[in-house]
Amino acid sequence: MKSKANESSYIDKLKEEVELQRQRNIAELEDLDEATRLEIEGHRTGTYLRLEIHNVPYEMIDHFDPCHPLLIGGIGLTEENVGYMQARFKRHRWHKKVLKTKDPIIVSIGWRRYQTLPIYAIEDINGRHRMLKYTPEHMHCLAMFWGPLAPPNTGMIAVQNLSNNQASFRITATAVVLEFNHAAKIVKKIKLVGEPCKIYKKTALIKKMFTSDLEVARFEGASIRTVSGIRGQVKKAGKIELGNKPKKMGGQVEEGIARCTFEDKILMSDIVFLRAWTQVDVPCFYNPLTTALQPRGDTWRGVRTVAELRREYNIPIPDNKDSHYKRIERPLKKFNPVVVPKSLQSLLPFRSKPKEIKTKKDVRAVVPEPHERDVHKLVQHLQLIRHNKMKRQKMKKMEKKKKHDVEKAKEDVVTKKRQREERRERFRSQDKLQKKMRRD
Structure with missing residues (x-):
């Protein structure tokens, strides 16, 4: 004790x-x-906080620089998930180039920085989100991308790379988050072209427009049109047997044939096309920035754009000849005249009835007699004399008219001068009379 x-x-x-x-x-x-x-x-007790962080990569310890402190913060429970985000996006006015859809950009939203592949779109009057290949010049657009979720009204800036040796302005765009976890349906125009392979009265089988019967079923009821302006509609998938053997005997059937109806009979030379909208999928990709896991002097490199890959590997830009603008010259088609049955002609009004066209009869050569030739020659001489006489009279009239026009011009000058003097005298007399009346 x-x-x-x-x-x-x-x-x-x-x-x-x-x-x-x-x-x-x-x-x-x-x-x-x-x-x-x-x-x-040193630091007194109560002026600092000690944190323990688990599962830290060893590169962060190797390349840690105490001159660049780490900023630590917390996020909400809704920001831990990953999904689609829609932002109101605008290219920065000082950035020289426009931004292309699906080109990688580095975004900074809240506590996170990552690389993503956005899809740019614009909302039409009918509420449809139409895809844009490039960002507009001086207006906002919508950007849909995949990444860690951020609450609405969160500010956002975007850059294309993290290099410090940029001659142009670094910030490429600014945006604000509108919605998250909202998969908006972005669509773009599509034009399918086909040609007829079999023609009935007002029904035709169209090939080379679809690749399978399932695709034909997807576009059932869609409006189609020929180059000549004949409208039609896709009905259902058709069948055409390949080869001489029928289907019952083991023959093959070609897929992708569409049975279509038109408002008039089409020709085998007509080109049929279908204008529709197809959905564009947003890439499910995001790449977090790992700048803390490498030396401060190194530049972080993520996914490269197509233009950077072409420049690096010296790949030429693909040249599609079908995409060139060229002059299209189509020969004029001569259609057969409309034949109205005689049973209907009697029911039509008079001005709508077909008029009878007189056919030219065969003209046979007539050999004149010697007396008839002399008379014809004399008539020709008389007509020539008359023609020369009328020509001389016309020339005299023209000369006389010219002289008359010159004299009339002189008279007009004298007349205008006289009228001007008369107006002056009249105005003077009126002025004197008014002054006299004022005095009285």
């Missing part, structure tokens, strides 16, 4: 010495400024 009492008294004595030393240190350091006190004493 005595040994325990001696130990407790010894510990209390040490505590008192520590407390006395602490009081002396506080008294000595109170007169110093904060910077000097921090160098001598």
Whole structure:
């Protein structure tokens, strides 16, 4: 019992010495400024926080730079999920180039920075989200991309790369999050072209427009049109047997044939096309920035654009000859005249009835007699004399008219001069009369 009492008294004595030393240190350091006190004493208890972080990559410890402190924050439960986000997007006015759909950009939203592949679109009047290949020049558009979710009204900036040796402006665009976890249906135009392979009265089988019967079923009821302007509609998938063997005998059937009806009979030379809308899928891709896992002097490189890959590997831009603008010259088609049955002609009004066209009869050559030739020659001479006489009379009339026009122009000049003098005299007399009346 005595040994325990001696130990407790010894510990209390040490505590008192520590407390006395602490009081002396506080008294000595109170007169110093904060910077000097921090160098001598260090960080005091209560001015710092100790955190334990598990599963940290070893590259972060190897390349850690104390001159670049880490900023640590927390996120909400809704921001831990990954999904689609829709943002109101606008290219920065100082950025020189427009942005292309599916080109990778680096976005900074809230606590996160990552690379993603956005799809740009614009909302039409009918509420349809139409895909844009490039961002507009001086207006907003919608950007749909995949990444960690952020709450609405969260600000966002975008850059294309993290290099410090950029000659142009670094920030490419600014945006604000509108919705998250909202998979908007983005569509783009599609034009399917086909040609007839079999024609009935007003029904035709169209080939090379679809690849399978399932695709034909998807476009049932769609409007189609020929180059000549004949409208039609896709009905259902048709069947055409390949080869001489029928289907019952083991013959093959070609798929992708559509049975279509038109408002008039079409020709085998007609081109049939279908205009529709197809959905564009947003890529489910995002690449977090790992700048803390590499040396500060290195530039982080993520997914490269198609233009950068072409420049790096010296790949030429593909040239599609069908995409060139060229002059289309189509020969004029000569259609057969409309034949109205005689049973209907009697029921039509008079002005709508077909008029009988007189056919030219065969003209046979007639050999004139010598007397008839002399008479014809004399008549030709008389007509020539008359023609020359009329020509001379016309020339005289034209000369006479020219002289008359010159004299009339001279008379008009004199007449205008006289009328101007008369107006002056009349205005003077009126002015004198008004002055006299004012005096009276």
